[in-house]
Amino acid sequence: MTIWEGISQAFAHLFTLQAALGLVIGVVGGMIIGALPGLSATMGIALLIPITYGMDQTAAILMMAAIYTSAVYGGSISAILIHTPGTPSSAATCLDGYPMTQKGEALHAIGLSTTASVIGGIISAIALLLIAPPLARLSLNFQAPEYFLIAFFGLTLIGSLASGNMLKGLLAGAIGLVVGLIGLSPEVYARFTFGNFKLNGGIDLIPAMIGLFSISQVMVLGEERGKHSSTVKEEAVIQGRFLPPAKEFVGLLPLILECSVVGVFIGILPGAGGDIASWVGLNLAKNQSKHKELFGTGIPEGVAAPEAANNAVTGGALIPLLTLGIPGSSTAAVMLGGLTIHGLNPGFELFSKFAGITYAVIIGFLVANILMGLVGWAAGRYLTKVSKVPIPILLPCIAMLSIIGAYATKQNMFTVYVCLIFGLLGFLMRKYGIPTAPVVLALILGPMADEQIYQGTMQAAGMGGITFFQYMMSRPICLVLLGLIVLGLFSPLISKLISKSYKKKYGEVGEAAEDI
Amino acid sequence: MKKFAALALAVLLALSLVACGGKKKEWPTGDITIICPFAAGGAMDRSARLVAEFLGPKLGVNVTVSNVEGGGNWIGYGQVLEAKGDGYILGFSNYPGQVGGYLNPKNNIPHTFKSFTNVADIVHDPGIIAVLPDSPYQTLGDLIEAGKKEALTISTGGATGSDDDVLIRLINQKYGTQFVPGGNKGDSDAKTALFGKVVVAQACNVSNYYDKYNTTGEDAVRVLAVFDNERSSLMPEIATAKEQGIDLVSSSDRGMVACKELDPAVLEKIVNALKEIEKDPKFIETANKQGMGIHMLFGADFEAFIQGVEDNMKSLNLW
Numbered sequence: 001m002t003i004w005e006g007i008s009q010a011f012a013h014l015f016t017l018q019a020a021l022g023l024v025i026g027v028v029g030g031m032i033i034g035a036l037p038g039l040s041a042t043m044g045i046a047l048l049i050p051i052t053y054g055m056d057q058t059a060a061i062l063m064m065a066a067i068y069t070s071a072v073y074g075g076s077i078s079a080i081l082i083h084t085p086g087t088p089s090s091a092a093t094c095l096d097g098y099p100m101t102q103k104g105e106a107l108h109a110i111g112l113s114t115t116a117s118v119i120g121g122i123i124s125a126i127a128l129l130l131i132a133p134p135l136a137r138l139s140l141n142f143q144a145p146e147y148f149l150i151a152f153f154g155l156t157l158i159g160s161l162a163s164g165n166m167l168k169g170l171l172a173g174a175i176g177l178v179v180g181l182i183g184l185s186p187e188v189y190a191r192f193t194f195g196n197f198k199l200n201g202g203i204d205l206i207p208a209m210i211g212l213f214s215i216s217q218v219m220v221l222g223e224e225r226g227k228h229s230s231t232v233k234e235e236a237v238i239q240g241r242f243l244p245p246a247k248e249f250v251g252l253l254p255l256i257l258e259c260s261v262v263g264v265f266i267g268i269l270p271g272a273g274g275d276i277a278s279w280v281g282l283n284l285a286k287n288q289s290k291h292k293e294l295f296g297t298g299i300p301e302g303v304a305a306p307e308a309a310n311n312a313v314t315g316g317a318l319i320p321l322l323t324l325g326i327p328g329s330s331t332a333a334v335m336l337g338g339l340t341i342h343g344l345n346p347g348f349e350l351f352s353k354f355a356g357i358t359y360a361v362i363i364g365f366l367v368a369n370i371l372m373g374l375v376g377w378a379a380g381r382y383l384t385k386v387s388k389v390p391i392p393i394l395l396p397c398i399a400m401l402s403i404i405g406a407y408a409t410k411q412n413m414f415t416v417y418v419c420l421i422f423g424l425l426g427f428l429m430r431k432y433g434i435p436t437a438p439v440v441l442a443l444i445l446g447p448m449a450d451e452q453i454y455q456g457t458m459q460a461a462g463m464g465g466i467t468f469f470q471y472m473m474s475r476p477i478c479l480v481l482l483g484l485i486v487l488g489l490f491s492p493l494i495s496k497l498i499s500k501s502y503k504k505k506y507g508e509v510g511e512a513a514e515d516i
Numbered sequence: 517m518k519k520f521a522a523l524a525l526a527v528l529l530a531l532s533l534v535a536c537g538g539k540k541k542e543w544p545t546g547d548i549t550i551i552c553p554f555a556a557g558g559a560m561d562r563s564a565r566l567v568a569e570f571l572g573p574k575l576g577v578n579v580t581v582s583n584v585e586g587g588g589n590w591i592g593y594g595q596v597l598e599a600k601g602d603g604y605i606l607g608f609s610n611y612p613g614q615v616g617g618y619l620n621p622k623n624n625i626p627h628t629f630k631s632f633t634n635v636a637d638i639v640h641d642p643g644i645i646a647v648l649p650d651s652p653y654q655t656l657g658d659l660i661e662a663g664k665k666e667a668l669t670i671s672t673g674g675a676t677g678s679d680d681d682v683l684i685r686l687i688n689q690k691y692g693t694q695f696v697p698g699g700n701k702g703d704s705d706a707k708t709a710l711f712g713k714v715v716v717a718q719a720c721n722v723s724n725y726y727d728k729y730n731t732t733g734e735d736a737v738r739v740l741a742v743f744d745n746e747r748s749s750l751m752p753e754i755a756t757a758k759e760q761g762i763d764l765v766s767s768s769d770r771g772m773v774a775c776k777e778l779d780p781a782v783l784e785k786i787v788n789a790l791k792e793i794e795k796d797p798k799f800i801e802t803a804n805k806q807g808m809g810i811h812m813l814f815g816a817d818f819e820a821f822i823q824g825v826e827d828n829m830k831s832l833n834l835w
Contacts, residue, residue, distance in 0.1 A: 053556070143712045184588060186699055188676040188835075190622040197623050200588035341556070345704060410585040451701050459714045461696045462669025 003133055003359075006351065010359035013058040022059035023364055026066025027371045033067065034074025035383040036394070038221050040087040041071035042331045046210045047401045049338045050408035057342045058360045064335050065361060066368035069314040072274050073117040073372055076307050077383045080109045089274030089310040092282045096295065096302025103298050107381060111242040112300050113307045114376040115249065116256050120308035121369030123260040124267065124315025128322075129362050136323040136351040144456035145472040147324075149481040151449035154270035154326055156488050158438045168434045175425075176442025179203050186454035198414050205443060206337045207406040207419040212436045213334075214402040215423025218395050220430055225391055242377060244300065252300060255285055256308040263309035267316020269488075270441065273329030274310035281309030283498050315365065322350055322358065326445070330437040333444055341409075543603055543782050547578040550772070551607045553592025556583045559723070563639045563770045563808060564608040567790075570799045574789040581608075588617055590625055593773075597631060601777030603786065606635070611769040612825045616677030619826070620835045629822045633783060635772040636790050637818045639803070640811035641721040642744035643683045643766035644754070645670070646729070646737040648710065651717070656741040656760050659717060663693030671698035671706035671715040673724070676834055680706070680719035683743060683766035685832050690764065710737070721768050723807030726750040743767070750809055771818065787814050 013019065033044035045064050052060035075086030080097035093113065100109035142150075158173035182192045183202025193199035244252070259281040266277040285305035286295050295302050317328030318335075325346035327333035336346070344350060350358045406419030426436050453468060460471040472478045550568055554560035564581045572579040584592035593614065596607030609632070618625040645656065653659040662668060672680035676699065684697040698715055700706040703724055710718040722742065729739045729751050741757040742748050743766040757764055772786070793799050794812050803810050813821055 140708070141712065143709060143714050184675075186675055186701070188616075188620060190620075195624050197590050197625055198587040200590070200623060201586050204586070343556075343558070347704065347708075349704065410591075411582065412584060412586060412591055414586055414591065455698060455700055455705065455709070458696050458699045459669050459671075459709065462667050462715065465667065 003129065006133065006355045006359040007363065009356035010363050013356045013360035014364055016056070016059070018056055018059035019062055019360065019364065022055065022063035023066055023368055023371065026063040027070045027368050027375055030067035030070030031074035031077075031372070031375060031380075031383060032386050034071030034076075034090075035078050035086045035386050036389070037078055037084045037086055038217055038394075039071075039398070040075075040213075040331075041068045041089075042209075042334055043213045043217065043398075044071055045331060045334045045338065046206065046213055047398070047405050049206060049334070049341065050405045052338065053341070053408065057344060057354075058357050058364070060342055061335075061339065061344070061357070061361045062364040062368070064338050065314075065318065065365045066372075068317075068331050068335070069117075069121045069311055069365070069369055070372045070375075072310050072314060073114070073121070073307070073376065074383060076113040076117065076303075077110060077376075077380055080113060080303070081106060087274070089278055089313070090306075091275060092278035092306035092310075093303055095282070096298050096300075099296065099298030100300075100303065101298075105298065107242050108244070108300075109298075109303050110376070110380050112244055112252075112303045114242075114373055114380060115244060116252075116259075116304040116308040117311040117376075118369055118373035119256050120260040120263055120311035121314060121372065122366060123257070124264050124312040125362065125366035125369055126315075127264045127312075128315040128318055128365065129359075132319050132323050132362070133351050135319065136348045139323050140348050141477065142324075143475070144452045144459055145468070145475055145478050146481065148449055148452035148456055149472070149478055149485065150324055150326055151445040151452060153481060153485050153488055154441060154445045155449065156485055157270050157272065158441060165433065168432075169438050172429065172434050172436065172438035173442045175429075176439035177446040179208070179439070180443045180446035180450075186451050202447070203418060203443070204409060204415055205440075206334075206341075206409045207415040208422045208443065209334055209337070209440055210402050210405050211419040211422025211424075212426040212439060213330075214398055214405075215419060216426025216430055216436065218399050218402070219423065219427040221391060222395055248300060252304050255288065255301060256304050259284055259305045259308040260312040263312025264316035266309070267313035267328045268319050270320060270326050270328060270445070273317065273331065273437075274313045277309040277313045278306035279498055281305040281307075283501075284309075311369070318365075322346055323348075325448075327441070330440055333440050336444065543779070543785060544575050544577045546604060547580060548572075548575065548603070549605050550579060550581045551592050551596050551605060552581050552583050553585060553589035553607070553609075554583065555585050560608060560610055560770060562806060566799075566803060566806075566808070567608075567638060567772070567793070570793045570796065571786075571789055574792055575785070588623065589613065590617060590623070593617075593627070593632075596773060597627065597775055599775045601775060601779050601782075603774065603779060603782035605774075606786070607632075607773045609771055609773045611637075611767075611771070611822060612677065612679050612682060612829060613768075615822065615826050615829055616682075616834075619829055620677065622835065629819070629826065631776060632773040633776055633778040634818045634822065635774055635778075635783065635786055635814070637769050637771040637813040637821060638790070638810065639770040639808045641723050641768045641770075641807075641809055642742050642748055643679055643719065643721055643768070644725065644742050644751075645683075645717050645719055645740045646710070646725055647717045647740060648713070649732075649736055649738050651738065653717070653740065656757060656762055659740060660687065660691050660693055660762070662716070663687075663695045664691070667694040667696055668717075669696040669698050669709075669715045671700050671709040671718045673700060673703035673706045673718075673720050675699050675701075677829065679721070679766055679768045682829060682832065682834075683719050683764070685834070686764055686766070686828060687762075689832065691762075711735075722748045722750050722809060726807045729754065748809060750804060750807065769821070771813075790814075 033039045044067050072089050075090035076093045078084050078086035079090040079093040083094055083098040085091040097109050158169055182199055184200050185191050263277045266272050282305050285301040286292055317332040320326040320328045321332045327336050406416045409415050429436055457468045460466050460468050550564050552561050552564040568579040568581050599605035618628055647653050670684050681697045684695050688695055706718050709715045725737050728736055739754045742754050743757045743764055
C-alpha cells in the first residue's frame with residue numbers, strides 16, 4: 001500500500017462525528033492539562049485511557065495524540081506568563097519567556113511560542129507520515145534478534161533519561177527491569193509471584209504508570225501545599241500583538257526549522273522526550289546567535305527554539321511507537337497501552353490491515369497541530385486562569401480519576417492496589433531524586449527483550465544448533481543496531497553536558513520537574 | 517386534594533406491584549453477564565460478544581460481556597466459580613488454555629475443568645501447519661521426514677502449553693521428530709518468523725489463514741494439513757492430517773462455562789438457546805466472516821473433549 005492509498009482510506013475514518021469530537025476535545029483538553037502546573041501530557045493521557053474504552057479506535061488514538069501535542073504547547077503558556085513550566089518540556093521556555101512578560105511583551109511571547117509549536121508539530125507530523133510507513137515495511141524484515149537489539153538499545157538509553165544523575169537513572173531502570181520480570185516467563189515459568197497466581201499475568205503497565213505518574217504527583221503536590229500558598233505568581237498584563245511581525249518571523253524561520261528537525265530526531269530516540277529536546281533547542285539557538293549575552297533577558301529566539309523542538313518531539317516519538325512498538329518518550333509509552341487496549345498492535349499491520357485508522361490518526365494529528373494554533377491564538381492568553389484552580393480541589397479530582405482509571409483497566413481491585421503501591425514507590429523515588437520515567441521504559445522494554453531472546457534462541461536451535469549470538473551476528477540489520485547501541489551509550493554524556501551547562505548559567509527553573 | 521393524590525399514587529403503586537406479580541418469574545428475569553477473562557478486542561472477547569449478541573434476543577434479556585483480566589485468566593475464572601447458581605453470571609473459557617493453566621503446578625490453581633459446569637463448546641478452531649508457497653515441503657509427510665533428520669523450528673502462536681505448542685510436541689512424541697516449538701508471543705510474531713524464513717513452518721489455526729490459504733498475494737501461505745477429524749468448512753480443499761496418515765487432532769476451542777452449582781433448569785434453557793443459535797444462518801455467517809468455525813458440543817460430549825485435551829497435555833510432561 002502506498003502512502004496515497006493510505007491517505008485516501010483515512011478520510012472515511014476521519015470524517016466522523018466521534019473523530020472530530022476527539023480531535024477538538026484532545027486539543028482543548030490537552031492545552032488545559034498542559035497549562036496546569038503539575039499535570040503533564042503523560043498524566044493526562046494515562047487518566048483518559050479508560051474514558052476512551054467506549055470510543056471507536058480512530059477517535060480514541062487521535063484524542064491521545066492531540067492531547068500530547070497540545071499539552072506540550074499549553075505548558076509554554078504557564079512558563080511565559082507565570083514563570084512556572086506547565087509541563088517539564090517547557091522548563092527551557094521560562095528563561096526567555098517570562099522576561100518577555102516582564103517587559104510587557106507577554107502576548108508577543110505567546111504568539112512566538114504558538115507559531116514555533118505549530119511549525120514544530122506540523123513538521124513532526126509530516127515526518128511521521130513520511131518515515132513511519134517505510135519503517136513499518138522495513139520492520140517486516142525484523143526478527144527476534146532485531147527486536148531484541150532494539151529493546152536493548154532502548155534500555156541503554158536509560159542513562160539519558162536521567163540527565164541529572166546517571167546512577168539514579170540506572171537504579172530506576174533496574175527497578176523497572178525487576179518489576180518487568182514478575183509473572184510468567186516466556187517458558188511459562190512463574191517468576192517472583194510468591195505463589196500468588198494473581199501475579200502470573202505480571203504487573204499491568206497502565207495502573208503502574210498511573211500510580212508512578214499521577215498518584216505520586218498528587219502526593220508531591222499535597223506535601224508542598226504548605227510551602228507554596230498558591231501556584232500562581234503575580235498576574236501579568238497581557239497586551240501587544242500576537243503574531244510575530246513578518247520580518248522577525250522570516251529571521252526566526254531557519255532556527256525554528258532546524259530545531260524542529262532536531263526535535264523529531266530526539267523524539268524518535270526511545271525515552272528521550274520533550275524536556276531534553278527543549279534544552280537542546282535552546283542550546284542550538286544560543287550557539288548560532290551573534291549576541292549570546294542577551295539570552296535570558298527575554299529575546300524571541302529563546303522562546304521559539306525550545307518550543308519548536310519540544311512540539312517536534314511529539315510526532316517523532318510516535319514513529320517508533322507505531323512501527324516497532326517502542327515508545328519514543330514516556331508519553332508515547334502511555335499511548336502504547338492505549339493502542340493495545342484498542343486492539344491495535346504496533347507494526348506493519350497498522351500500515352496494512354489498519355491503514356485507514358493509522359493514516360486517519362496521522363492526518364488528524366497534523367490537523368490537531370493547526371487547530372492548536374488557532375485555539376492558542378483565540379484563547380491562549382486566558383489559559384493562565386486554569387492555573388488558579390485551587391490545589392485542594394485539583395488533587396482529590398486527580399486522585400479519584402487515577403483510582404477509577406486503574407480499576408477500569410482490568411475491572412478488579414488488584415490493579416487498584418498496583419496503582420497505589422506504585423504511587424507510593426513513585427513518591428519515594430521523587431523524594432530521593434530518582435527519575436520515574438526509566439521505570440516505565442524498562443518495564444516495557446525488559447519483558448520485550450526477554451521474550452525476543454527466548455524466541456531467537458528457539459529459532460537458532462532449528463538452524464543447525466547455532467547459538468543466539470551467532471544467529472544475531474549473521475544478520476546485517478543486527479550489526480547496524482549494534483553500532484547504534486555503541487553510539488547510544490555515549491549520548492547520556494552529551495545530554496548531561498548540555499543540560500548542566502544551562503542549569504549552571506540560568507539556575508533551576510520553576511518547579512523543574514522531571515519528565516513525566 | 518393532597519390526600520386524594522396520595523391515595524391515587526398508592527393505588528397506582530399497588531397496581532404496579534400486582535402487574536409485577538402477574539409476570540412469570542421464570543429465569544431469566546434480569547440481565548446476564550458473561551465474564552470473559554481476556555482483554556477486550558482479542559479473539560476470545562470477539563467470540564464472547566458474538567454469542568452474547570445472539571443469546572440476548574433468544575432469552576429476551578440483555579446479555580453483556582465483562583472483561584475481567586489478570587492472573588493468567590484465573591481472576592475471571594475465579595469470579596465465574598464464585599458466582600451464585602442462578603445463572604446470571606456465566607463465563608467464557610478457552611481450551612487448551614484453561615487446562616494448561618491449572619495443570620502447571622507452579623500456578624497453584626486448586627481447580628480443574630471439573631470445578632465448572634461445562635455448558636457448551638462453541639467456537640472450534642482446528643490446528644493447521646502452514647508453510648510459504650515456495651517451501652520445499654509439499655505435504656505434511658515431507659515435513660515430518662525432514663524433522664526426523666534434524667532439529668527444525670516451527671513457530672507457534674503461544675508459549676509452552678498453547679495449542680500450537682502442544683501440537684508440535686505431540687508430533688515429536690508420536691513420530692520421533694525433532695521439531696523445536698518457536699515459543700512466539702502471539703500469532704503475529706509467529707507469522708513474522710514464517711515470512712522472514714527463520715522457521716520452516718508455522719503452527720496455527722484455521723482462523724489465521726482461512727482467507728489466505730488459496731490466494732497468490734505476497735501474504736499467501738500453503739496449508740499442509742488440518743488437524744481435525746473432518747475437513748474444515750472454511751478451507752474445504754485442505755486434507756486433514758488423518759487423511760495423510762498422521763493420526764493427531766488439535767484445536768483451539770472457546771466455550772461457555774458456569775459455576776458448579778448452576779441450576780439444572782437454567783442450564784437446560786441456556787443449552788436450548790445455544791442450540792437454536794447454532795441453527796441460525798446469520799450467526800454462522802457472522803462467525804465465519806471472522807474466521808470462527810462453529811461446532812457446538814454439550815454436556816458429556818464437551819467434558820469428554822476437555823478430558824482428551826487434558827490427557828494429551830499430561831502425556832507430554834510439560835511442567
